[in-house]
Amino acid sequence: MNRMLSGAAARLVAGRWIAGTRADDALKDAKSFNSRGIRVLLNNLGEAYRSKAKINSTISNYMYLISNISKMKLNAALSVKPSQLGLLVSEKELERNYLGIVRAARNNGIFVWLDMEEHDTVDSTIELYRRSIKYGNTGICIQSYLRRSMDDEKQIVGDGGTIRLVKGAYTEPRDIAFQSRAEVTKQYSGMMDYLFRHASAFMIATHDIDMVSKAMRLEKRSKKRAMLGMLKGIMNRKAVELAESGEDMNIYVPFGPDWIAYSYRRLTEAGHTSLILRSLMKRQSINA
Numbered sequence: 300m301n302r303m304l305s306g307a308a309a310r311l312v313a314g315r316w317i318a319g320t321r322a323d324d325a326l327k328d329a330k331s332f333n334s335r336g337i338r339v340l341l342n343n344l345g346e347a348y349r350s351k352a353k354i355n356s357t358i359s360n361y362m363y364l365i366s367n368i369s370k371m372k373l374n375a376a377l378s379v380k381p382s383q384l385g386l387l388v389s390e391k392e393l394e395r396n397y398l399g400i401v402r403a404a405r406n407n408g409i410f411v412w413l414d415m416e417e418h419d420t421v422d423s424t425i426e427l428y429r430r431s432i433k434y435g436n437t438g439i440c441i442q443s444y445l446r447r448s449m450d451d452e453k454q455i456v457g458d459g460g461t462i463r464l465v466k467g468a469y470t471e472p473r474d475i476a477f478q479s480r481a482e483v484t485k486q487y488s489g490m491m492d493y494l495f496r497h498a499s500a501f502m503i504a505t506h507d508i509d510m511v512s513k514a515m516r517l518e519k520r521s522k523k524r525a526m527l528g529m530l531k532g533i534m535n536r537k538a539v540e541l542a543e544s545g546e547d548m549n550i551y552v553p554f555g556p557d558w559i560a561y562s563y564r565r566l567t568e569a570g571h572t573s574l575i576l577r578s579l580m581k582r583q584s585i586n587a
């Protein structure tokens with residue numbers, strides 16, 4: 300499908316899923332979502348950087364966000380990708396950059412999530428995350444499509460970490476990842492059960508309404524409160540409804556000029572082509 304989509308089509312959908320090209324666009328979106336009782340997770344788009352200039356400008360953007368989230372008293376966290384902070388340069392470089400952001404965020408009472416990328420980065424991402432748990436303001440994304448993920452979840456919960464549970468957005472080989480939606484959802488459901496039983500803080504990040512309903516049932520039964528998470532522009536109206544009903548609702552809001560890889564992942568989300576095309580016809584607003 301990637302090749303069938305022109306740059307123009309991708310640009311059209313990017314406007315729905317992305318706050319804009321500048322950090323100030325993301326801050327504006329944050330204010331708007333906050334006014335509806337929704338926390339945002341701000342991500343500066345861009346990945347697989349080898350260039351020091353790109354990495355440094357990404358770090359500056361996150362530092363800019365940290366100081367403005369504080370100044371504007373926004374309810375916002377950051378969500379950063381290892382490969383935009385130096386993973387492809389060296390693990391040392393990545394650790395220095397990531398922990399620099401974590402410390403600056405902690406000084407301002409801001410939470411930092413680590414996004415999860417392709418399967419060959421999972422070990423380094425989890426190792427990096429484990430070194431940041433002691434700061435108390437960090438969480439990590441774990442993907443239920445990876446066969447290994449239940450073991451990772453148990454280890455991270457055992458270490459006192461905070462998990463954001465997603466299905467997974469990359470194309471991965473069969474021996475590494477479940478391929479069918481049924482298998483991915485089955486593992487998602489089992490991993491959710493484990494979080495409700497054993498973790499104190501975690502996020503159920505999905506637009507799968509069956510999984511959201513299950514999380515709400517488990518909240519009642521366990522008396523634990525999960526954070527719920529969705530991506531900007533997919534189910535904004537549902538997110539507002541959930542926030543209004545008292546859920547701890549979070550929306551992932553990406554911004555920046557490097558929007559192509561992210562938009563292609565959304566466009567090629569397995570099995571959702573007709574939904575995506577229909578959603579393009581709708582008005583682009585917080586209620587869409």
Ligand SMILES: Cc1cc2nc3c(=O)[nH]c(=O)nc-3n(C[C@H](O)[C@H](O)[C@H](O)COP(=O)(O)OP(=O)(O)OC[C@H]3O[C@@H](n4cnc5c(N)ncnc54)[C@H](O)[C@@H]3O)c2cc1C
Nearest residue numbers: 414415440465466467468504505506507528529530551568
């Ligand atoms: C807060 C948050 C953070 C995330 N962080 C990461 C990360 O760090 N790493 C990672 O690999 N993935 C991440 N993801 C993406 C995730 O892995 C999935 O690719 C994405 O959420 C779609 O899967 P789903 O759980 O919504 O379920 P699905 O079963 O794929 O979809 C459920 C329903 O959601 C709707 N839907 C889903 N996607 C679309 C779409 N693009 N357009 C229109 N409707 C759609 C449809 O109604 C569909 O039936 C994140 C997702 C969220 C919500």
